[in-house]
Amino acid sequence: MYLKRLTAINFKSINQLDIEFDNKINCFVGNNGQGKTNMLDAIYFLSMCKSSLSSTDLQVIRHGQDFFVLQGFYSRQGVDESIYCGLKQGEGKIFKRNGKAYERLADHIGFLPVVMVSPADNELVEGSGEERRKYMNGVISQIDHIYLDEVLRYNRLLAQRNSLLKTYSRTAFSYDLIEAIDIQLAEYASVIHSKRKAFVEQLIEILQEYYNKVSGGQEKVSLSYKSHLNDTPAETLFRENIEKDRVLQYTSVGIHRDDLTLLIDGYPIRNEGSQGQQKTYLIALKLAQFDFISKVAGIKPLLLLDDIFDKLDTGRVHRLIDMVANDGFGQIFITDTNKNRLEEVLAKVTSGYRFFRVDNSEFELVESR
Ligand SMILES: Nc1ncnc2c1ncn2[C@@H]1O[C@H](COP(=O)(O)OP(=O)(O)OP(=O)(O)O)[C@@H](O)[C@H]1O
Numbered sequence: 001m002y003l004k005r006l007t008a009i010n011f012k013s014i015n016q017l018d019i020e021f022d023n024k025i026n027c028f029v030g031n032n033g034q035g036k037t038n039m040l041d042a043i044y045f046l047s048m049c050k051s052s053l054s055s056t057d058l059q060v061i062r063h064g065q066d067f068f069v070l071q072g073f074y075s076r077q078g079v080d081e082s083i084y085c086g087l088k089q090g091e092g093k094i095f096k097r098n099g100k101a102y103e104r105l106a107d108h109i110g111f112l113p114v115v116m117v118s119p120a121d122n123e124l125v126e127g128s129g130e131e132r133r134k135y136m137n138g139v140i141s142q143i144d145h146i147y148l149d150e151v152l153r154y155n156r157l158l159a160q161r162n163s164l165l166k167t168y169s170r171t172a173f174s175y176d177l178i179e180a181i182d183i184q185l186a187e188y189a190s191v192i193h194s195k196r197k198a199f200v201e202q203l204i205e206i207l208q209e210y211y212n213k214v215s216g217g218q219e220k221v222s223l224s225y226k227s228h229l230n231d232t233p234a235e236t237l238f239r240e241n242i243e244k245d246r247v248l249q250y251t252s253v254g255i256h257r258d259d260l261t262l263l264i265d266g267y268p269i270r271n272e273g274s275q276g277q278q279k280t281y282l283i284a285l286k287l288a289q290f291d292f293i294s295k296v297a298g299i300k301p302l303l304l305l306d307d308i309f310d311k312l313d314t315g316r317v318h319r320l321i322d323m324v325a326n327d328g329f330g331q332i333f334i335t336d337t338n339k340n341r342l343e344e345v346l347a348k349v350t351s352g353y354r355f356f357r358v359d360n361s362e363f364e365l366v367e368s369r
Contacts, residue, residue: 001112001299002331003043005073010062011045012038012054013361021333022354022368023075025325027342028335030358036335039363040116040304043333046072046083047114047302048138049095049105057087066090074112077299083112106149110142113301115290117308121282125270129259136196136260139289143296147195154188157181158251166249173246179239186234189255193229196258199292200225206291210284214312214320221281222263228253275311283308283320290329300330307335317341318348325349 002024008017013035028036037053044052045060054060061068067088074081084096095102102108123131141148161181164174204223211221228237234254241253262269262281269281294300303324309317324332326349335358336342346353355367 001074001076001302003072003074003112003302006039006042006046007071008039008042008069010065010068011042011070012060012062014038014042015062015361017042017361017363019356019363021331022352023331024351025346025349025353026331026333027346027353027355028333028358028363029337029339029342029355030335031337034358035361035363036358037118037306038361039358040118040306040333040335042070043072043302043304044114044116046070046085047112048109048142049085049093052116052118053120057093058089061087061089072112076112081112083108106141106145109148110145110297113142113293113297113299114304115286115293115301116304116306117283117286118304118306119310121286122278124260124282124285125262125273125278129257132260133256133258136199136258139293140195140199142293142301144195147192150188150191154185154192154255157185157188158254158256161185162250165245165251175242178242182235182238185254186238189229189234189237192255193227193234193258196227196255197225197230200260202292203285203288206288207284210287210291211280213323214283214287214316215277215280216315216319219264219277220266221269221284222266223285224261224263226259226261227255228257229255276313276316279308279311280316287324294328300328303329303332305332305334307337309336309338309341317345321345321348325351 003021005020006017008014017039028039030036041051041053050057051060067086070085072083074083082098085093087093095105095108097108124135137148137151161178164178164181200223207223208221211219237253245251264273264277264281269278273281290301290303305324308320312320334342342355346355352369354365357364357366
Protein backbone atom coordinates (compact mmCIF):
# COMPACT_ATOMS: atom_id res chain seq x y z
CA MET A 1 0.00 0.00 0.00
CA TYR A 2 1.29 3.48 -0.72
CA LEU A 3 0.21 7.10 -0.75
CA LYS A 4 0.51 8.58 -4.22
CA ARG A 5 -0.60 12.12 -3.56
CA LEU A 6 -1.59 14.29 -0.61
CA THR A 7 -3.48 17.57 -0.70
CA ALA A 8 -4.10 19.74 2.35
CA ILE A 9 -5.74 23.06 3.11
CA ASN A 10 -5.38 24.86 6.46
CA PHE A 11 -3.82 21.90 8.22
CA LYS A 12 -1.74 23.27 11.11
CA SER A 13 0.98 25.52 9.60
CA ILE A 14 0.18 24.31 6.07
CA ASN A 15 -1.83 26.79 4.02
CA GLN A 16 -2.10 24.74 0.83
CA LEU A 17 -0.28 21.62 -0.22
CA ASP A 18 -0.37 19.29 -3.21
CA ILE A 19 2.43 16.78 -3.21
CA GLU A 20 3.19 13.56 -5.09
CA PHE A 21 5.26 10.91 -3.38
CA ASP A 22 7.64 8.17 -4.36
CA ASN A 23 6.18 4.76 -3.61
CA LYS A 24 9.25 3.81 -1.58
CA ILE A 25 11.31 6.58 0.05
CA ASN A 26 10.41 10.22 0.65
CA CYS A 27 12.81 12.52 2.47
CA PHE A 28 12.00 15.97 3.85
CA VAL A 29 14.71 18.37 4.92
CA GLY A 30 14.18 21.70 6.58
CA ASN A 31 14.98 23.72 9.63
CA ASN A 32 13.06 23.45 12.89
CA GLY A 33 9.43 24.51 12.80
CA GLN A 34 9.07 24.51 8.99
CA GLY A 35 6.13 22.07 8.79
CA LYS A 36 7.78 18.67 8.28
CA THR A 37 6.08 17.03 11.25
CA ASN A 38 2.77 18.69 10.34
CA MET A 39 2.88 17.05 6.91
CA LEU A 40 3.54 13.63 8.48
CA ASP A 41 0.73 14.31 10.91
CA ALA A 42 -1.62 14.94 7.97
CA ILE A 43 -0.74 11.48 6.62
CA TYR A 44 -1.27 10.01 10.09
CA PHE A 45 -4.62 11.82 10.38
CA LEU A 46 -5.89 10.30 7.13
CA SER A 47 -5.18 6.83 8.52
CA MET A 48 -6.10 7.20 12.19
CA CYS A 49 -8.83 9.87 11.97
CA LYS A 50 -6.93 12.00 14.47
CA SER A 51 -3.66 13.82 14.95
CA SER A 52 -0.71 11.99 16.45
CA LEU A 53 0.15 15.07 18.50
CA SER A 54 -2.75 17.49 19.00
CA SER A 55 -5.27 16.38 21.55
CA THR A 56 -8.29 17.94 19.83
CA ASP A 57 -9.28 18.12 16.16
CA LEU A 58 -9.82 21.87 16.37
CA GLN A 59 -6.16 22.38 17.27
CA VAL A 60 -5.12 21.21 13.82
CA ILE A 61 -7.09 23.91 11.99
CA ARG A 62 -4.66 26.56 10.83
CA HIS A 63 -4.69 29.57 13.15
CA GLY A 64 -7.21 32.21 12.04
CA GLN A 65 -9.13 29.76 9.80
CA ASP A 66 -12.32 27.82 10.49
CA PHE A 67 -11.84 24.58 8.55
CA PHE A 68 -9.28 22.15 7.26
CA VAL A 69 -9.40 19.61 4.45
CA LEU A 70 -7.10 16.68 3.72
CA GLN A 71 -7.20 14.33 0.76
CA GLY A 72 -5.05 11.28 0.20
CA PHE A 73 -4.84 9.25 -3.01
CA TYR A 74 -3.59 5.74 -2.36
CA SER A 75 -2.88 2.50 -4.10
CA ARG A 76 -3.99 -0.32 -1.82
CA GLN A 77 -3.66 -3.92 -2.88
CA GLY A 78 -3.60 -2.74 -6.48
CA VAL A 79 -6.79 -0.66 -6.14
CA ASP A 80 -6.92 3.16 -6.19
CA GLU A 81 -8.51 4.63 -3.06
CA SER A 82 -9.19 8.26 -2.24
CA ILE A 83 -9.75 9.40 1.32
CA TYR A 84 -11.24 12.76 2.21
CA CYS A 85 -11.25 14.32 5.64
CA GLY A 86 -12.83 17.67 6.42
CA LEU A 87 -13.58 19.56 9.58
CA LYS A 88 -15.36 22.89 9.93
CA GLN A 89 -15.58 24.67 13.24
CA GLY A 90 -18.94 23.97 14.87
CA GLU A 91 -19.56 20.94 12.66
CA GLY A 92 -18.51 17.33 12.89
CA LYS A 93 -15.52 15.70 11.28
CA ILE A 94 -16.29 14.04 7.95
CA PHE A 95 -14.35 11.13 6.55
CA LYS A 96 -15.09 9.79 3.07
CA ARG A 97 -13.71 6.87 1.14
CA ASN A 98 -14.09 7.20 -2.62
CA GLY A 99 -16.73 9.89 -2.07
CA LYS A 100 -18.85 7.90 0.39
CA ALA A 101 -18.97 9.14 3.99
CA TYR A 102 -18.15 6.72 6.77
CA GLU A 103 -20.84 6.27 9.39
CA ARG A 104 -18.31 5.22 12.01
CA LEU A 105 -14.69 6.38 12.00
CA ALA A 106 -13.72 3.07 13.61
CA ASP A 107 -14.55 1.42 10.28
CA HIS A 108 -11.79 3.42 8.61
CA ILE A 109 -9.06 2.95 11.23
CA GLY A 110 -6.81 0.13 10.06
CA PHE A 111 -7.84 0.41 6.41
CA LEU A 112 -4.61 2.30 5.67
CA PRO A 113 -2.34 1.18 8.51
CA VAL A 114 0.35 3.56 9.66
CA VAL A 115 3.27 3.51 12.08
CA MET A 116 4.83 6.76 13.23
CA VAL A 117 8.18 7.02 14.97
CA SER A 118 8.70 10.47 16.45
CA PRO A 119 10.33 12.34 19.34
CA ALA A 120 6.90 12.29 21.02
CA ASP A 121 7.37 8.52 21.55
CA ASN A 122 9.51 9.50 24.51
CA GLU A 123 6.24 9.85 26.38
CA LEU A 124 6.04 6.05 26.29
CA VAL A 125 9.09 6.03 28.54
CA GLU A 126 8.55 9.21 30.55
CA GLY A 127 4.78 9.54 30.60
CA SER A 128 2.11 7.97 32.78
CA GLY A 129 0.44 4.59 32.24
CA GLU A 130 -2.24 6.36 30.25
CA GLU A 131 0.26 7.00 27.45
CA ARG A 132 1.11 3.32 27.26
CA ARG A 133 -2.54 2.28 27.33
CA LYS A 134 -3.22 4.77 24.53
CA TYR A 135 -0.35 3.21 22.63
CA MET A 136 -1.80 -0.30 22.98
CA ASN A 137 -5.23 0.97 21.98
CA GLY A 138 -3.82 2.74 18.91
CA VAL A 139 -2.09 -0.35 17.58
CA ILE A 140 -4.76 -2.92 18.39
CA SER A 141 -7.52 -0.74 16.91
CA GLN A 142 -5.71 -0.88 13.56
CA ILE A 143 -6.08 -4.64 13.36
CA ASP A 144 -9.35 -5.09 15.27
CA HIS A 145 -12.42 -3.03 14.35
CA ILE A 146 -14.45 -3.72 17.47
CA TYR A 147 -11.64 -3.20 19.98
CA LEU A 148 -12.09 0.58 20.34
CA ASP A 149 -15.79 0.09 20.81
CA GLU A 150 -15.08 -2.38 23.60
CA VAL A 151 -12.76 0.08 25.31
CA LEU A 152 -15.37 2.82 24.95
CA ARG A 153 -18.10 0.62 26.45
CA TYR A 154 -15.80 -0.42 29.29
CA ASN A 155 -15.05 3.25 30.03
CA ARG A 156 -18.73 4.14 30.01
CA LEU A 157 -19.56 1.37 32.47
CA LEU A 158 -16.59 2.36 34.59
CA ALA A 159 -17.85 5.95 34.77
CA GLN A 160 -21.29 4.68 35.85
CA ARG A 161 -19.71 2.46 38.50
CA ASN A 162 -17.56 5.31 39.80
CA SER A 163 -20.52 7.64 39.99
CA LEU A 164 -22.47 5.00 41.97
CA LEU A 165 -19.54 4.56 44.33
CA LYS A 166 -19.46 8.31 44.89
CA THR A 167 -23.20 8.80 45.28
CA TYR A 168 -23.90 5.84 47.49
CA SER A 169 -20.88 5.88 49.75
CA ARG A 170 -22.54 8.12 52.31
CA THR A 171 -26.08 6.82 51.99
CA ALA A 172 -27.59 3.43 51.24
CA PHE A 173 -25.26 1.37 49.10
CA SER A 174 -26.80 -0.71 46.34
CA TYR A 175 -24.76 -3.86 45.85
CA ASP A 176 -27.31 -5.07 43.32
CA LEU A 177 -26.72 -2.12 41.03
CA ILE A 178 -22.93 -2.35 41.26
CA GLU A 179 -23.02 -6.09 40.68
CA ALA A 180 -25.21 -5.64 37.61
CA ILE A 181 -22.64 -3.24 36.19
CA ASP A 182 -19.78 -5.53 37.18
CA ILE A 183 -21.11 -8.42 35.12
CA GLN A 184 -20.84 -6.36 31.94
CA LEU A 185 -17.69 -4.55 33.04
CA ALA A 186 -15.97 -7.90 33.65
CA GLU A 187 -16.97 -9.15 30.21
CA TYR A 188 -15.38 -6.18 28.44
CA ALA A 189 -12.37 -6.21 30.77
CA SER A 190 -11.65 -9.87 29.96
CA VAL A 191 -11.87 -9.33 26.21
CA ILE A 192 -9.67 -6.22 26.28
CA HIS A 193 -7.17 -7.94 28.56
CA SER A 194 -6.81 -10.97 26.31
CA LYS A 195 -6.36 -8.77 23.22
CA ARG A 196 -3.68 -6.64 24.93
CA LYS A 197 -1.93 -9.75 26.25
CA ALA A 198 -1.81 -11.39 22.82
CA PHE A 199 -0.54 -8.14 21.27
CA VAL A 200 2.30 -7.73 23.80
CA GLU A 201 3.30 -11.39 23.50
CA GLN A 202 3.66 -11.06 19.74
CA LEU A 203 5.53 -7.78 20.06
CA ILE A 204 8.08 -9.20 22.52
CA GLU A 205 9.00 -11.92 20.05
CA ILE A 206 10.19 -9.42 17.44
CA LEU A 207 11.29 -6.50 19.63
CA GLN A 208 14.70 -8.01 20.46
CA GLU A 209 15.34 -8.81 16.82
CA TYR A 210 14.81 -5.18 15.78
CA TYR A 211 16.74 -3.84 18.74
CA ASN A 212 19.72 -6.03 17.74
CA LYS A 213 19.46 -4.92 14.14
CA VAL A 214 19.63 -1.23 15.05
CA SER A 215 22.01 -1.40 18.02
CA GLY A 216 24.36 -3.97 16.55
CA GLY A 217 23.29 -6.47 19.22
CA GLN A 218 24.32 -5.34 22.65
CA GLU A 219 21.63 -5.22 25.28
CA LYS A 220 18.73 -7.50 26.07
CA VAL A 221 15.36 -5.78 25.79
CA SER A 222 11.88 -6.82 26.69
CA LEU A 223 8.39 -5.62 27.50
CA SER A 224 6.14 -6.62 30.33
CA TYR A 225 2.36 -6.27 30.41
CA LYS A 226 1.07 -5.34 33.85
CA SER A 227 -2.59 -5.95 34.55
CA HIS A 228 -4.67 -6.82 37.59
CA LEU A 229 -6.27 -9.37 35.29
CA ASN A 230 -3.02 -11.27 34.77
CA ASP A 231 -3.61 -13.19 38.02
CA THR A 232 -7.31 -12.77 38.78
CA PRO A 233 -10.40 -13.15 36.57
CA ALA A 234 -12.21 -9.84 36.12
CA GLU A 235 -15.41 -10.81 37.93
CA THR A 236 -13.53 -11.98 41.02
CA LEU A 237 -11.38 -8.88 40.92
CA PHE A 238 -14.32 -6.45 40.96
CA ARG A 239 -16.17 -8.47 43.60
CA GLU A 240 -13.17 -8.80 45.92
CA ASN A 241 -12.43 -5.07 45.80
CA ILE A 242 -15.95 -3.72 46.20
CA GLU A 243 -15.51 -2.73 49.87
CA LYS A 244 -12.20 -1.05 49.17
CA ASP A 245 -13.70 0.78 46.19
CA ARG A 246 -16.61 1.90 48.35
CA VAL A 247 -14.21 3.56 50.76
CA LEU A 248 -12.08 5.03 47.98
CA GLN A 249 -15.19 6.08 46.01
CA TYR A 250 -13.68 4.91 42.74
CA THR A 251 -12.86 1.65 40.97
CA SER A 252 -9.32 0.79 42.02
CA VAL A 253 -8.85 -2.31 39.86
CA GLY A 254 -9.39 -3.18 36.23
CA ILE A 255 -7.89 -2.76 32.78
CA HIS A 256 -8.02 1.04 33.12
CA ARG A 257 -4.98 0.58 35.38
CA ASP A 258 -3.02 -1.60 32.91
CA ASP A 259 0.52 -0.62 32.10
CA LEU A 260 3.59 -1.69 30.16
CA THR A 261 7.11 -1.80 31.55
CA LEU A 262 9.83 -1.25 28.98
CA LEU A 263 12.87 -3.26 30.04
CA ILE A 264 16.54 -3.14 29.16
CA ASP A 265 18.75 -5.87 30.60
CA GLY A 266 15.90 -6.65 32.99
CA TYR A 267 15.55 -3.08 34.38
CA PRO A 268 13.00 -0.40 33.51
CA ILE A 269 14.47 1.64 30.68
CA ARG A 270 13.09 4.79 32.29
CA ASN A 271 15.69 4.50 35.09
CA GLU A 272 18.50 2.67 33.37
CA GLY A 273 18.65 3.50 29.68
CA SER A 274 20.83 6.21 28.14
CA GLN A 275 19.06 8.60 25.76
CA GLY A 276 20.43 6.71 22.75
CA GLN A 277 19.36 3.36 24.20
CA GLN A 278 15.89 4.71 24.96
CA LYS A 279 15.60 6.02 21.43
CA THR A 280 16.83 2.73 19.95
CA TYR A 281 14.34 0.85 22.11
CA LEU A 282 11.45 3.03 20.97
CA ILE A 283 12.42 2.65 17.32
CA ALA A 284 12.67 -1.13 17.76
CA LEU A 285 9.28 -1.13 19.46
CA LYS A 286 7.69 0.77 16.57
CA LEU A 287 9.33 -1.47 13.97
CA ALA A 288 8.08 -4.51 15.87
CA GLN A 289 4.66 -2.87 15.76
CA PHE A 290 5.09 -2.47 11.99
CA ASP A 291 5.84 -6.17 11.73
CA PHE A 292 2.86 -7.07 13.92
CA ILE A 293 0.39 -5.02 11.86
CA SER A 294 1.84 -6.28 8.55
CA LYS A 295 1.40 -9.89 9.62
CA VAL A 296 -2.06 -9.57 11.12
CA ALA A 297 -3.56 -7.13 8.61
CA GLY A 298 -1.70 -8.47 5.59
CA ILE A 299 -0.79 -4.91 4.50
CA LYS A 300 2.47 -3.07 5.05
CA PRO A 301 1.75 0.14 6.99
CA LEU A 302 3.06 3.51 5.88
CA LEU A 303 6.14 4.22 7.97
CA LEU A 304 6.58 7.81 9.16
CA LEU A 305 10.03 8.46 10.62
CA ASP A 306 10.07 11.92 12.16
CA ASP A 307 13.42 13.25 13.25
CA ILE A 308 14.64 9.82 14.30
CA PHE A 309 18.38 10.21 13.83
CA ASP A 310 19.00 12.67 16.61
CA LYS A 311 20.86 11.05 19.56
CA LEU A 312 21.74 7.91 17.60
CA ASP A 313 25.39 7.20 16.80
CA THR A 314 26.41 6.89 13.13
CA GLY A 315 26.49 3.09 13.25
CA ARG A 316 22.89 2.96 14.47
CA VAL A 317 21.73 5.49 11.87
CA HIS A 318 23.25 3.46 9.05
CA ARG A 319 21.92 0.13 10.28
CA LEU A 320 18.48 1.64 10.69
CA ILE A 321 18.44 3.07 7.19
CA ASP A 322 19.81 -0.08 5.61
CA MET A 323 17.03 -1.96 7.28
CA VAL A 324 14.02 0.22 6.49
CA ALA A 325 15.12 1.18 3.00
CA ASN A 326 16.12 -2.22 1.76
CA ASP A 327 14.30 -4.79 3.91
CA GLY A 328 10.66 -5.77 3.94
CA PHE A 329 9.28 -2.29 4.60
CA GLY A 330 6.90 -0.48 2.27
CA GLN A 331 6.62 3.25 1.67
CA ILE A 332 8.53 5.42 4.10
CA PHE A 333 8.62 9.14 4.93
CA ILE A 334 11.72 10.49 6.67
CA THR A 335 12.25 13.99 8.05
CA ASP A 336 15.51 15.52 9.21
CA THR A 337 17.04 18.93 9.76
CA ASN A 338 20.39 17.70 8.47
CA LYS A 339 20.63 17.57 4.67
CA ASN A 340 24.05 15.88 4.60
CA ARG A 341 22.88 13.08 6.84
CA LEU A 342 19.93 12.30 4.59
CA GLU A 343 22.03 12.54 1.42
CA GLU A 344 24.49 10.10 2.91
CA VAL A 345 21.62 7.82 3.69
CA LEU A 346 20.16 8.03 0.18
CA ALA A 347 23.55 7.25 -1.36
CA LYS A 348 23.27 3.77 0.16
CA VAL A 349 19.74 3.16 -0.96
CA THR A 350 19.04 1.12 -4.07
CA SER A 351 15.32 1.90 -4.40
CA GLY A 352 13.66 4.97 -5.86
CA TYR A 353 13.26 8.08 -3.75
CA ARG A 354 12.11 11.69 -3.70
CA PHE A 355 13.87 14.40 -1.79
CA PHE A 356 11.94 17.51 -0.74
CA ARG A 357 13.08 20.78 0.78
CA VAL A 358 10.67 22.23 3.35
CA ASP A 359 10.62 25.92 4.05
CA ASN A 360 7.82 27.86 5.72
CA SER A 361 5.42 24.94 5.14
CA GLU A 362 6.14 24.97 1.39
CA PHE A 363 7.38 21.65 -0.03
CA GLU A 364 9.72 21.69 -3.01
CA LEU A 365 10.87 18.55 -4.82
CA VAL A 366 14.63 18.93 -5.30
CA GLU A 367 15.74 15.46 -6.37
CA SER A 368 14.28 12.14 -7.36
CA ARG A 369 15.32 8.80 -8.77
N1 LIG B 1 -3.00 25.04 14.11
C1 LIG B 1 -1.88 25.65 13.69
N2 LIG B 1 -1.94 26.77 12.93
C2 LIG B 1 -0.82 27.37 12.49
N3 LIG B 1 0.43 26.95 12.78
C3 LIG B 1 0.54 25.84 13.54
C4 LIG B 1 -0.59 25.14 14.02
N4 LIG B 1 -0.16 24.06 14.74
C5 LIG B 1 1.19 24.11 14.70
N5 LIG B 1 1.63 25.16 13.98
C6 LIG B 1 3.00 25.60 13.73
O1 LIG B 1 3.73 24.56 13.10
C7 LIG B 1 5.10 24.78 13.42
C8 LIG B 1 5.75 23.45 13.73
O2 LIG B 1 5.79 22.70 12.59
P1 LIG B 1 6.42 21.26 12.59
O3 LIG B 1 6.27 20.62 13.91
O4 LIG B 1 5.87 20.57 11.41
O5 LIG B 1 7.95 21.60 12.38
P2 LIG B 1 9.15 20.69 11.88
O6 LIG B 1 9.55 21.16 10.52
O7 LIG B 1 8.79 19.26 12.01
O8 LIG B 1 10.26 21.09 12.93
P3 LIG B 1 11.30 20.23 13.79
O9 LIG B 1 12.46 19.99 12.88
O10 LIG B 1 11.65 21.19 14.88
O11 LIG B 1 10.63 19.00 14.26
C9 LIG B 1 5.18 25.70 14.61
O12 LIG B 1 5.71 26.93 14.17
C10 LIG B 1 3.74 25.86 15.03
O13 LIG B 1 3.46 27.14 15.49
